[in-house]
Amino acid sequence: MELLGIDIGGSGIKGALVNAETGEMLTDRFRIPTPKSRKPEAMAEVIKQIVDHFDYEGPVGCGFPTIVKNGVCMSPGNLDESWVGVNIDELFTAATGHEFTVVNDADAAGYASMNYGVGKGKEGLVIMITIGTGLGSGAFFNGKLLPNFELGQIPYKGYKKIELWAAASAKERENLSFEKWGKRFNKFLKLVETIVAPDLIIIGGGTSKKWKEFNHLIDIETDVVKAELMNHAGIIGAAVACLREHHHGHLS
Numbered sequence: 315m316e317l318l319g320i321d322i323g324g325s326g327i328k329g330a331l332v333n334a335e336t337g338e339m340l341t342d343r344f345r346i347p348t349p350k351s352r353k354p355e356a357m358a359e360v361i362k363q364i365v366d367h368f369d370y371e372g373p374v375g376c377g378f379p380t381i382v383k384n385g386v387c388m389s390p391g392n393l394d395e396s397w398v399g400v401n402i403d404e405l406f407t408a409a410t411g412h413e414f415t416v417v418n419d420a421d422a423a424g425y426a427s428m429n430y431g432v433g434k435g436k437e438g439l440v441i442m443i444t445i446g447t448g449l450g451s452g453a454f455f456n457g458k459l460l461p462n463f464e465l466g467q468i469p470y471k472g473y474k475k476i477e478l479w480a481a482a483s484a485k486e487r488e489n490l491s492f493e494k495w496g497k498r499f500n501k502f503l504k505l506v507e508t509i510v511a512p513d514l515i516i517i518g519g520g521t522s523k524k525w526k527e528f529n530h531l532i533d534i535e536t537d538v539v540k541a542e543l544m545n546h547a548g549i550i551g552a553a554v555a556c557l558r559e560h561h562h563g564h565l566s
């Protein structure tokens with residue numbers, strides 16, 4: 315089944331048509347920068363432009379960079395505070411006329427990897443970490459999603475949340491080399507390992523494209539692998555989540 319998947323991030327909003335049964339991307343990725351305000355109306359307008367670009371009829375799956383419960387935004391993440399409490403499904407449906415299924419972005423990326431990527435068939439606790447504007451996390455136990463894990467929110471060294479110190483946006487803001495930033499990221503992974511003792515960690519998000527530049531700095535006990543769907547995992551996972559929710563009524 316061909317579905318439109320959209321991945322919303324702090325710096326870009328990306329979409330593509332996906333075969334939600336095989337996890338294959340059927341078109342090129344179409345990307346529009348996230349509006350600077352990061353406010354609901356401005357972002358809904360970009361969603362409309364992306365949907366229109368594909369000349370597509372049908373439901374849309376969408377990964378969203380905050381805690382999402384039943385389609386409602388529950389935390390600001392790195393977006394504008396005014397998102398909290400907004401029913402994202404309804405807002406995007408009103409803007410586009412399409413039915414939307416919205417889930418957390420890292421949960422969506424993990425979902426793609428667990429179904430079609432390196433996580434396929436992996437038992438135990440698998441944690442997907444996405445590196446972008448924030449640090450996202452998706453947790454799967456024996457293949458089943460535990461929604462809205464928020465490992466990037468751990469307070470660290472006077473920072474309100476560790477993602478402010480160790481995400482890609484911190485690297486950019488402080489102009490850090492991969493060597494310097496990679497050490498921070500490894501520290502984050504060490505904390506994750508201490509807190510949840512995963513069996514496998516999968517690295518996705520925009521910065522996973524640069525895996526070769528920092529993977530030598532990762533030094534923890536747990537196996538750490540790159541999501542081979544890389545930053546497409548968010549788009550593919552969003553489409554897959556949409557298919558599953560339509561057919562089973564919930565994300566499993």
Ligand code: BGC
Pocket residue numbers: 323378379380381389391392418419420444446447448449450451464466467477
């Ligand atoms: C949010 C998460 C999100 C992550 C990556 C964080 O700021 O709290 O919900 O998954 O950014 O976008």
